[in-house]
Amino acid sequence: MTTVRPILEDDLQAYVDDELDAGRRAEVEAYLADRPDVARRVAELAAQRADLREAFGPIAEEPVPAELGIARLVADRRKVSAFPRWGSMAAAVAMLIVGAGAGWYGRGQFEPRRPVGVAALAQEASASFVTYASDHSRPVELKAGDSDGLLRWISNRLKRPVTLPDLSASGYRFMGGRVVPTPHGPAAMLMYDDDRGSRLVMLMRPMQERFVPMSDQSADGVSGFAWAQDSMGYSLTGDIAPSVLHPIANEARRQAEKI
Template identity: 50%
Template sequence: MNENRPVQEEDLQAYVDNALDEARRQEIEAYLRDHPDVARRVDGYIVQRQRLRAALAPVASEPIPPELNLRHMLAARRAHTAAPWRMAASVIVALCVGGLAGWMGRGATEPASGGIAALAREATASYQVFALDLNRPVEISANDRADLVRWVSARLQRPISVPDLSQSGYRYMGGRLVATEHGPAGLFMYDDGHGSRVAMLVRPMQIDQDTPMKAHRQAGIAGYSWADQGLGYSLVASASTSGLHPLADEMRRQIGAQVRKPAPA
């Protein structure tokens, strides 16, 4: 019976970590909609989490070095050589923490930009974090598409639409609200049923509010980004994905048709 349970800091942390059950998650989302100051702080937490996951993703995918294999380390311990390994482990931890701190602090020296280049970077980072997640790539499934669109539209304070790519061979999986350096954004995921996923990121633009489509590629992720009437869109996928440009063109066509649809009389 969580109906009247107050929202605590641990609830917000669990929300950021995707560790809440569905009922509690909806309660927290309703709370954030009513408390924009807290929502902005939570957005900051999510940005930090996404940066951390993106930074560690290449390391997590690497095989464990033989010298760090558990059996090897246990054998070394039995051979009374544990002390050197502890020293090596301390050095490794120090290097990792120092390197990660440097990576996390790199933004302090980068010029702030809310333009197309920043949008492309944010879409790439979101794709690396979520599209490659085999367990929970989306937060809200395709069955609740209308709810997600309403939620994201409310957070962006702009009406948004989700393109239908079924005629192009891609099934809509669902999506989520993500945090970026320039505020909240909607992330919508599609797959072709054969292991290929594409994602569209949409957020309001501070600059480059009407910008032609531009191609980009970073860290093995390719994409096309553009802006129309103050909203930026970025379609991203693995660089090996074929036909990405026609998909982006189809998305832009559908979004443009929806935006320019005359209001009912």
């Protein structure tokens, strides 16, 4: 008889760090699917990890400027020091290194933080919704009648095979779509509407994160839910209540899992 190992905190952290093998990852994902509160906490950890990677990744790869090198700092300190006591010099150099290093690696940290991960995707989806959902002349580039051509276009631009979620069971029919630019590369925008003038926008694009549980990203009067699976991010946005949009987003996610 196969014994299922319990999911521990170490497993959740290894899941966020993408250090689990395929079998254990599947067990953790099944565990999270039944525990929304834990899934939200894991999503927050994944977002924090992405924040740190984006904030410090490029900086960590930069060479330390010559003026901040230990040899240069020691030489400068010798020129101005009037106290040839080695203990005092070592302490002063250490303080200089810590202060200068903190200033160098912390530069830009007081600038407004830009959203990353699914939060960034949700913001992009909201912007697309505001821009195109109210357009009654040309909200989409290719209409539903040319869905095959739209799929080829999107798959080619995203370099990933995509499918069109069928939301008709939720009362929304597919209108068409277009490719829109984002700060993270091209994204596919799909639009749906019902018989009462309500429209939904789904935005999808490749992401670094392999899996991020669905989370509520509603803001500024626009409802939205975003998630990532198999390194593809999805965000469904609309001007309906989050409680109404949530089950529709779950259906779109269920269909995307079958790709």
